[in-house]
Amino acid sequence: MLRGSLFARPLLCRVWLSPPLRSACPILCLSFLMKFYMYQYIENSGVNEILNINGFVIIDLVASSIVESLVELYNNTQEVDVNLFQVSIVNKEKDPKDKIVELFSSTLGNFAPGYTPVAAGFISKTPGPDTAMRIHQDWNIVDERQSRSLAFWCPLQHVSKENGALFVLPGSHAVRKLRGSNIPFSCRDIQDVPFDSFVELKMEVGQCVIYDPCLIHRSAPNHSKDDRVAAIMGLKKKSDSFLHYTIQDSTPADCVSVYEVQDSFFDDFDFKSNQLPTSARLLRHESYDVAPISLEDLSAFL
Numbered sequence: 001m002l003r004g005s006l007f008a009r010p011l012l013c014r015v016w017l018s019p020p021l022r023s024a025c026p027i028l029c030l031s032f033l034m035k036f037y038m039y040q041y042i043e044n045s046g047v048n049e050i051l052n053i054n055g056f057v058i059i060d061l062v063a064s065s066i067v068e069s070l071v072e073l074y075n076n077t078q079e080v081d082v083n084l085f086q087v088s089i090v091n092k093e094k095d096p097k098d099k100i101v102e103l104f105s106s107t108l109g110n111f112a113p114g115y116t117p118v119a120a121g122f123i124s125k126t127p128g129p130d131t132a133m134r135i136h137q138d139w140n141i142v143d144e145r146q147s148r149s150l151a152f153w154c155p156l157q158h159v160s161k162e163n164g165a166l167f168v169l170p171g172s173h174a175v176r177k178l179r180g181s182n183i184p185f186s187c188r189d190i191q192d193v194p195f196d197s198f199v200e201l202k203m204e205v206g207q208c209v210i211y212d213p214c215l216i217h218r219s220a221p222n223h224s225k226d227d228r229v230a231a232i233m234g235l236k237k238k239s240d241s242f243l244h245y246t247i248q249d250s251t252p253a254d255c256v257s258v259y260e261v262q263d264s265f266f267d268d269f270d271f272k273s274n275q276l277p278t279s280a281r282l283l284r285h286e287s288y289d290v291a292p293i294s295l296e297d298l299s300a301f302l
Contacts, residue, residue, distance in 0.1 A: 055173030056211035119234035125222040138213035163224035167198035172216040180245030
């Protein structure tokens with residue numbers, strides 16, 4: 001049971017527009033929106049439009065009983081080091097994926113019935129100055145020329161800049177690069193963009209931010225006295241193939257290799273060695289634009 005149903009209370013969705021758009025006339029806004037091809041992220045048309053425009057939406061989505069179960073699961077399965085930013089998908093000891101998916105099953109059935117989770121875990125920050133997450137985009141998991149995927153980020157406590165909230169560049173999901181293991185980091189030349197150019201996502205317990213993995217985002221260090229913990233999931237449409245984009249020793253120059261992988265990929269993939277599971281099946285090599293995202297690419301979003 002949802003604490004606040006998206007369909008009953010659509011105004012829970014927040015929309016950000018860049019400063020020039022906020023002051024522009026409705027005709028200019030409409031002209032801007034028409035530049036976007038409306039992908040069908042989800043069935044709810046209002047939320048789908050926000051995802052297309054901004055690349056993210058915040059929704060009251062998770063019942064308090066589920067949050068309590070997630071906190072208990074985190075406390076029972078995760079061992080967090082001091083001054084560490086930690087992701088349980090990468091650090092696979094006591095993997096909580098199956099239980100997280102089970103806890104979110106009814107929520108996903110209501111909000112995104114056409115999706116299936118391919119990754120789930122916890123992401124945590126202990127208090128300390130070295131726990132900021134750099135500016136980045138998440139990996140491709142589908143062919144983004146034809147479809148889109150979704151990422152869920154659900155904090156288990158109130159989050160703000162003080163304890164490591166997410167910061168996003170609304171609309172920056174329009175800047176698409178191939179992303180995956182061993183591929184040169186797409187955001188390497190924009191690391192000096194200041195925090196005040198991003199939108200801070202203050203969130204309460206029970207809220208989730210759902211975003212396009214291509215959205216450019218970061219998070220602040222945790223300056224509070226307590227751990228900041230969020231449950232995360234990566235979702236793809238059931239009809240889409242689960243893909244992994246990578247550069248391997250066998251990949252031709254100026255190309256990226258595209259593999260079809262199983263739903264257990266993140267359980268089996270060796271993040272340290274970039275060793276693919278034996279079940280990964282090579283589909284093709286794609287030419288790759290090696291140029292990173294530039295400040296000029298982001299000029300419309302800053």
